Amino acid sequence: TQLLEQSxxxxxxxxxxxxxxxxxxxxxxxxxxxxxxxxxxxxVLLVTVVTGGEVKKLKRLTFxxxxxxxxxxxxxxxxxxxDTGLYLCAGALRGAQKLVFGQGTxxxxxx
Amino acid sequence: xxxxxxxxxxxxxKTGQSMTLQCAQDMNHNSMYWYRxxxxxxxxxxxxxxxxxxxxxxxxxxxxxxxxxxxxxxxxRLESAAPSQTSVYFCASGDWAxxxxxxxxxxxxxxx
Numbered sequence: 337t338q339l340l341e342q343s344x345x346x347x348x349x350x351x352x353x354x355x356x357x358x359x360x361x362x363x364x365x366x367x368x369x370x371x372x373x374x375x376x377x378x379x380v381l382l383v384t385v386v387t388g389g390e391v392k393k394l395k396r397l398t399f400x401x402x403x404x405x406x407x408x409x410x411x412x413x414x415x416x417x418x419d420t421g422l423y424l425c426a427g428a429l430r431g432a433q434k435l436v437f438g439q440g441t442x443x444x445x446x447x
Numbered sequence: 448x449x450x451x452x453x454x455x456x457x458x459x460x461k462t463g464q465s466m467t468l469q470c471a472q473d474m475n476h477n478s479m480y481w482y483r484x485x486x487x488x489x490x491x492x493x494x495x496x497x498x499x500x501x502x503x504x505x506x507x508x509x510x511x512x513x514x515x516x517x518x519x520x521x522x523x524r525l526e527s528a529a530p531s532q533t534s535v536y537f538c539a540s541g542d543w544a545x546x547x548x549x550x551x552x553x554x555x556x557x558x559x
Contacts, residue, residue: 378550428546439489
């Protein structure tokens, strides 16, 4: 059983469209991170959200942490081919000193 | 400032051979981690070291051993490789106060 469920697992859209990726759990996390991974490389940290209800923006990317700190979303506005990659969410369980990863969303933006 | 480095980048082994994957970080992080990544499975934690001198099992530790050589280095050893260990292996280091991790470029391992 996956502790963090990401949806969708695959998404292919046209350049200029908007999209949202979801990360859901029944567990409460002290923080949640989003990573992007490109082929042949390691995951790169995009953002960490800590407070329930927190919203962070990174250019065209908007990250939200749920009020109950059990879920998160990543919204991309006007997607570009450079946004193509594997997006991973990861949650920190308080006191565990390790992260739990979702299975990832593979995003393809077509020109 | 190289971040997290891993060697080798690629390796092909025959079943039963052994090898050690090396990882080093220069960010003065206390915590270090080894993951494997397989298609459709995301990242699965093999072992981690919360601080120098300690190691703990993760989700999939069978067939692996680790050594936290010092604060900078954390190695992963496969004593007798099996085809099921074909995967991409990532090392990460973490600042647990920030609850974040930083990843190396990965080692691609094929066991025949």
